[in-house]
Amino acid sequence: xxxxxxxxxxxxxxxxxxxxxxxxxxxxxxxxxxxxxxxxxxxxxxxxxxxxxxxxxxxxxxxxxxxxxxxxxxxxxxxxxxxxxxxxxxxxxxxxxxxxxxxxxxxxxxxxxx
Amino acid sequence: xxxxxxxxxxxxxxxxxxxxxxxxxxxxxxxxxxxxxxxxxxxxxxxxxxxxxxxxxxxxxxxxxxxxxxxxxxxxxxxxxxxxxxxxxxxxxxxxxxxxxxxxxxxxxxxxxx
Numbered sequence: 001x002x003x004x005x006x007x008x009x010x011x012x013x014x015x016x017x018x019x020x021x022x023x024x025x026x027x028x029x030x031x032x033x034x035x036x037x038x039x040x041x042x043x044x045x046x047x048x049x050x051x052x053x054x055x056x057x058x059x060x061x062x063x064x065x066x067x068x069x070x071x072x073x074x075x076x077x078x079x080x081x082x083x084x085x086x087x088x089x090x091x092x093x094x095x096x097x098x099x100x101x102x103x104x105x106x107x108x109x110x111x112x113x114x
Numbered sequence: 115x116x117x118x119x120x121x122x123x124x125x126x127x128x129x130x131x132x133x134x135x136x137x138x139x140x141x142x143x144x145x146x147x148x149x150x151x152x153x154x155x156x157x158x159x160x161x162x163x164x165x166x167x168x169x170x171x172x173x174x175x176x177x178x179x180x181x182x183x184x185x186x187x188x189x190x191x192x193x194x195x196x197x198x199x200x201x202x203x204x205x206x207x208x209x210x211x212x213x214x215x216x217x218x219x220x221x222x223x224x225x226x227x228x
Contacts, residue, residue: 031214033215040122040220041220042120042202042218042219042220042221043158043202043218043221045215048214048215050214058215090157090158092157094214102148102160102163103160103204103216104160105150105157105158105159106157107156107157108155108156108157
């Protein structure tokens with residue numbers, strides 16, 4: 001069965017370190033998204049991609065970057081982790097068909113920045 | 115003002131109760147409306163998808179959209195303890211620069227107690 005996986009599931013890091021969160025999907029979807037989820041804010045879009053070599057900034061992109069070298073993967077990098085980036089991060093993917101906006105989510109990565 | 119407003123609750127009801135979850139939105143460009151269910155420490159999963167105004171029923175769940183009032187609802191009949199989760203509304207626009215992106219409400223935490 002097709003799926004979307006994230007790794008690691010839990011990560012503790014220190015302020016200032018670079019951290020990369022992995023996202024891998026086997027749906028063969030062109031669209032991929034990264035969100036963070038915080039209490040009181042719901043899901044907020046960090047970055048998204050419509051295909052290989054395409055990346056776009058979301059509403060909370062400062063301090064984050066992504067790159068898309070193939071269809072299956074969209075890693076999220078925190079260039080210099082800050083305590084404000086402690087959150088739960090979700091990756092999602094969807095088909096590239098207008099009118100089919102359903103996004104399928106991964107299980108999430110819980111990141112703590114000390 | 116957020117584009118999508120959702121009462122975060124928490125909402126606690128006895129088993130068998132009818133539950134009503136609601137979202138309001140301000141942007142008339144939204145054309146697709148979804149409800150996601152998120153169990154604790156899991157990723158969101160799609161529960162209901164609607165396109166037009168009116169009702170859509172799936173088992174114990176009914177999604178209602180009123181575009182004229184910019185209001186959507188999810189009703190759960192005969193609620194069960196297994197329905198205890200966070201429910202997120204999500205909305206999408208057709209094409210343009212918002213292609214494929216969803217805007218989420220903050221999520222409502224629901225607990226159904228036996």
